Amino acid sequence: MRVSSLYTMAASMTKLGINHLYRLLSLRNIHVQSTLFVSWPFSEKTDKNEEEFPSEEVFEVADERNEVSEEMIDKMRNVSRLPDRLRRRLPHVNKMPDSNHPKFDQLWFKRKMYAKFGQESGVDARIMWPTRSEIRERIEEDTILEPSLQERLQKAEEEKIQIEKYLNQRQEKIKANMAKMPKWIEEYKARESKKLETQKKQQDKKQILLEQAREYFGYAIDPRDQKFIRMLEEKEEEEKKLLKKKKKEKRLQLKEMYNVTGKQ
Amino acid sequence: MASGITEKALKLVQSLPRLSLSNIKNLPHSIKKTKRRRRDRQHGKTHGRGHKGQGQRATLPRLGFEGNNTPFYLQIPKEPYYKDHELRKEYVPVSLLQIQRFVDLGRLNVKEPIDLSSLCNTRLIQVKWEQKQFGVDLLDEGADIFCARLNIEVQKASELTIAAIEKNGGVITTRYYDPHSLHAVVNPAKFFAKGVPIPRCKLPPQNEIAYYSDAKNRGYLADPEKILHARVELAQKYGYALFEYENEEEKEMLLTRKDPRQIFLGLAPGWVVNLKDKVILKPKDPEFVNYYKS
Structure with a gap:
């Protein structure tokens, strides 16, 4: 296709719209971009070739086109097919x-839009700040939750003093107790020795019993043996009986003595 | 011959490669293949799961369950070192060595006061306020080779760190940011994109007030005179001479400090910064001015 014929066709097509032209050209399998670029009298390049295509009709069209060309080109460039909002x-x-x-x-x-687009966004800049009631609420909250620096410092100092006091008291207590320490150690040692003595006594007693049992049974017997335990029980009973007997005798003696004294 | 054999063995061992991770092999049968219980002909009608009960229905008791006994893992439940873990503050460790490196690489501008924003803007340090991180802790690692003179603001610093910075003529202050302010400080661009006024920084909580009002820690709430005194004391302790400012400009830079309520240098709380129009909006209402000022 010759350039001039394309040009005339383009001029005639303006009323139908450039999109239509684009579609038409692409249908005819013409390399649209290059041909348009070469043949377009309204682009910068073709300005030099004005003499080649001088025509009043064309220039009228050209003016019209020049106004919308940017938008049109943008539209043509937009091949994303995304909806406008995206x-x-x-x-x-x-x-x-x-x-x-x-x-x-x-x-x-709204705030974000203002931050991003500035005054162009048309957002009232006053909404960036909290409202008056919100500010008052915050002040009220702060009176409860946010004590002043002086108060905080004072409290910190008080805490420090309290900790020191506690530590001092502890140190004094330790000192006082350390003074008593030798006495307590002696007491402890006495308790321990007493405990040992009683333990030894018990052990000796047990040893004696075991020896008695050996004499009785004729062999060394285990203290956990049932025979030994039975022997111990018997012994206890005998002792009890003896005790009872002694008590009875004593009582009788006393009675006799009483009777004797009563007769007197 | 026995001696010949040992020599051969030694030679062999010498020529063999050294034992390393690349030539270690698992012991035979050390890896147990899991039993596959598929729905196929060989696995019969129950597919290796048995009849009835927990095995078949996959309702086995939970791990460690001892049949209504108190499980062992609950019998010793005391872990006192985790006490109040939900209230504890975390500080991102940053060493002097790292700071020196940032300075050498031009990631930090020494001619301006450095604060948490500039540290985060290096993109090499991240402070995550949502993970209860409250800023950075400046460690004394690399104190021996530290040689930058800077005005730095951190959240925690040890004595040696302070000494290392002051030895080079620098200034250090420790300061507290509440989580809300920290959110803005850590990523200013992101914060300005929200279009809200710059928050007024809260005072430190009661358990932190002692630290930040102590001159020894160069706290931002400490008395400036006491800080001067502490500087001299520390210099004597570590045995270095205190630095004198070379010119007025440097002195001015080193002595700039933020207000306790201020989070961005040069920007007051309550202002709205618009990066598109490059304007700052300031409230005029006395009630608002008072609120953000106090």
């Missing part, structure tokens, strides 16, 4: 979301 988010596009965006009801989003 395309706005792209970093190279970076446009404000539509004001009908559901998040626009929320304060944090």
